[in-house]
Amino acid sequence: MFSRKWLIRAGGLLMLTVLAGCSKNPGVYATVTGVVTHNGAPVDNAKVTFHSTAQVEGKPGTVASALTDSTGKYLIATVGKEPGIPPGLYKVTITKLDAKGAPPEGWDAGQAEASGAGVNQLPKDYENPATTKLSVTLEPGKNEKNWELKGLASTGKTAPVKTP
Numbered sequence: 001m002f003s004r005k006w007l008i009r010a011g012g013l014l015m016l017t018v019l020a021g022c023s024k025n026p027g028v029y030a031t032v033t034g035v036v037t038h039n040g041a042p043v044d045n046a047k048v049t050f051h052s053t054a055q056v057e058g059k060p061g062t063v064a065s066a067l068t069d070s071t072g073k074y075l076i077a078t079v080g081k082e083p084g085i086p087p088g089l090y091k092v093t094i095t096k097l098d099a100k101g102a103p104p105e106g107w108d109a110g111q112a113e114a115s116g117a118g119v120n121q122l123p124k125d126y127e128n129p130a131t132t133k134l135s136v137t138l139e140p141g142k143n144e145k146n147w148e149l150k151g152l153a154s155t156g157k158t159a160p161v162k163t164p
Helices: 002-022 109-115
Strands: 030-038 047-052 063-067 073-076 088-095 097-099 118-120 134-138 141-144 147-149
Touching: 030 047, 030 134, 047 073, 063 073, 088 147
Parallel strands: 030 141, 030 147
Antiparallel strands: 030 073, 047 063, 047 088, 088 134, 097 118
16 A cells, blocks of 8 residues: 555656646746947937847747837847847847838848838948847846947948937
């Protein structure tokens, strides 16, 4: 009788362990905030995009973006239903399009510029994930990353900046 009780308890403990291992892990996430400046001045309405360098099952990882406000501040706190983005190494692109009409949804700065739908007002060095000079490793929790962009805009001029 004693060994039967022990066996039932051991089986119950094993089932609890298996169920706990199969439960959905809420995961660990990162949020990021900061300010974008170009040649020392805050840039409003710039699109800051984080491109994960990690691949999942051979597919590109997370891509998350935010627009800067009139003081150059941006915040990425939620992505879809997730409370942030996975920690890790990200390439960062920053663009500010001077739209000549609304480009189709889902187009990136390069596509909009090539189609004539918009001209990037920031240096080209920062607009493409393959060539950007910007990268950051995000840690779990809150991260702050400011970006100081240098150089002439793609148009050969400095970006128009709103002053507060």
